Amino acid sequence: MTEFTNRGVQTSEGVALEAFPPPNAVQRPTRAMHPWLSFAIRRGASLIVTFLALVVVSFLIVQLIPGDPAFAIAGANADLADVERVRQELGLDLPLGQQFMTYIGQVLSGDLGTSFIYRQPVSTVILSRLPFTATIAVAGIVTVLLIAVPLGMTVGLLTRSGRRSWLDTGFGVITGFLDSIPGYIVATLLVILFALGIGIFPVLPPAYSTRMVAESFVLPVAALVIGPICTVSRVVRRETAVVLENDYMRTARGWRLPASKQYVKWALPNLLTTTLTLSGLIFSGMIGGAIVIESVFALPGLGTGIIKAILDRDYPVVQGMVIVIGMIAAAINLLVDVVLGLIDSRNLGGSHANA
């Protein structure tokens, strides 16, 4: 759901990106340890916590089903024997504590269970779907960065200190409008325009084919990126305006550096922290969030997979996907923080990512 990824930025641009200010803001990182080492320890610990939280949540999915989970899972037309079979298969007849220990043991040994529907290991189901989602998500975030950063910077430069207010207004109105259209409606518009109207892109990919045809990914990626491009370019525009006001830009002007060097070498690195943090959020949203777009184009990815599993009451697959998608999101957050740390080691002590 691309629209979810925009949470965090839309109207409340300034506030939304900040994490909670740490209660003791002045607290200095401990000098005794190498910053990367303490970073690795801290983030490693938080990955473990995230993993455990996901295991608990996915375990609770079945436990929290209202009424008798076995009845609900077996479905409305199941007879008592079916219900008992489901109960045994999921171990629902065991005490809660024992169920949890069994579950966590299985997950830790890499066994995510067996799909009710496909009669295949859940890990196989997930691995067969991952490439589709990964392809459009990675292509998506690369496209977003390649378009949004230059676009936002250019508009920021052209409108600095109140110049060209028509461009400022126009940019705000257009990006605001495009941003407000949900991704799945953008997708249908693109289908009407390019697949039905002009006919240059195929509507549907060769489903369940391992041979991926590049053209069939153009429309899904386009539908996925238009909203985020607007979001990111608005943020980059605003950040550019802030950076240009900084004293170090005056230093660059005072050294009479050519404009290209001032903007690319001096200003751009200072835009990266915000842009990358935001892009990380958008990217992790994209991994799971291509869900609706995948439905429009019938891409056999994780999104359509988890929806189908929920509708089919295929709980082992749902549980497995929650853990896998969650860990992918955590890995992306970590990746972004590593990149931010490489850019500026001060970011290593940061508190902006996750627990």
Added chain:
Amino acid sequence: MQTHSTRSTWNAGLVSGLLLFLAIVVIAVVAPIAFGSAAEESGTRQIPSAEHWLGTDTAGHDMLLRSLVATRLTLLMTIGATAIAVVAGVLLGTGVWLMRGRTREVCLRVIDGMVAFPALLLALVVAAVLGAGGSSAVVAIGIAGIPYFARLTGNLAAKVSQQDYITTARLLGVKNTRIVLKHMLPNMAEPLLVLAASTFAQSLTAISALSFVGLGVQSPAYDWGKLLNEALPSLLAGRPYQMVGPASLIIITGIAAILIGDGLAAMANPRSSTKRAPALTVPSGSVPPQDADGGFVATIKDLQISAGGVPLVKGVSLGIKEGEILGIVGESGSGKTLTAMALARLLPDGLSSQASKLTVDGLDLLGAVPARRMAETVALVYQDPGSTFNPSLRMGTQLTEVLTTHKNWTKAKARQRILESLRMVRMTQPELRMKQHPHELSGGMRQRAMIAAALSNEPRLIIADEPTTALDVTVQADILRELKRINRDYKTSMMFISHDIGVVRALCDRVLVMYRGKIVETIDASNLTEEQVQHEYTKALLAATPDMSDPLPLRQRAASVSTDSTEGVLHV
């Protein structure tokens, strides 16, 4: 004027947003009553016609009527989800802020972690537990919105709770719940309302998305998302018109919510929508006389600078001699920095300047000057060394930039030269400094680096704009000593700007006193005593300087050992 016009357009946005939303609400109330049964009439599939403006679906239902009727259910579900997110988010966000110590920290981290996670996953977990259906979609989207809303409420609460009246209330022993209800929430109401509007827009698209993929509203009920879901096979079969009704209504409602949110935000914070004065940097003047500048490195004649018609510098003329340190003193706003920036051709946007003559080293600054020539002629040292260097780049990368750019030197050669300059200004461990980022250097070190950068280009004039104001007194003394030494060893002329008459008297040869955009007094530094100055303002400045016990210029007592006062700094 500007402010007024921008504000009225914002209000227009708010008004049109409210009107759009009102129209949607009217449709939601009226449509199910008026068309409820007509929308259920089935027949054959038809393309758009006079009878069915948007055509019919596969069962022959009129798409326009169905889209209108679906408004009520969609709106109710969206409002429900928004209410869950807002109420729980506000409770959680403020609640966390009332906690203490570790509990609070842990809760904040948990919320932070949940926000960093795709809200989608949370919504799907809830949908998986509750099963597909309209009410579970409402709960799922509502819950998925909670962490984000809680985080933002928490951020607001953090700001509000640091206000004095909250602290006072706490000290007075007012109960926490009362503090939240009476003091914090009213002060957070406006931004929260704006956030609620954006949450509404996001809930609308999210709930429609759930129905669209089949996890939301189930047949025979229908909302906009469900209508889109039913229209998808038609779309892929080449009949897109079935999409038009629900798609446009989703877009219109979303835009209404965003317009309302933006409008409220603009009302709450009118400053954010005002525009700065238009930029107009047009240095113009009479034909510059090409006469020789007998012994002057820089000459300014009749310099006038104004911002939007308000004069800031009113006809300043001055000259800086070869090898001279010219001091300019005056309070902030007296125009001393603007005068210097005009000479460096670095006036900020939005200011216009005029002069009948403006030259440095024979360069006519009223015309076009090549950047390289400018860089080799004038160098600058700024006030706050904390912000003059780019925080993202290593010192070496920044310092060598001038040389590689303007002299076309190789990186290695530029590096050698910068290292030399750094040693010249007596920077400790210059090789290490080149590899460090600005934040790893102290203020004094950064200022030395700035001076080294200025030196490396062998400029004719160094403009130092309050170079020591932001530094500790002892460091200040070091930096001043360095400038003096450079002036003595390399005969570099300097324009030294300060509000500290003590520093100026110690360092400079000649001093200009500026007051309200004009030069009110020009005097040799050695004559800067209360007895010899003419102007009342200069007298006031001198009287305000604490150490008046020793009026002797420092050059004459270079053997002084005192370093704790800026008066004794120049024994180089």
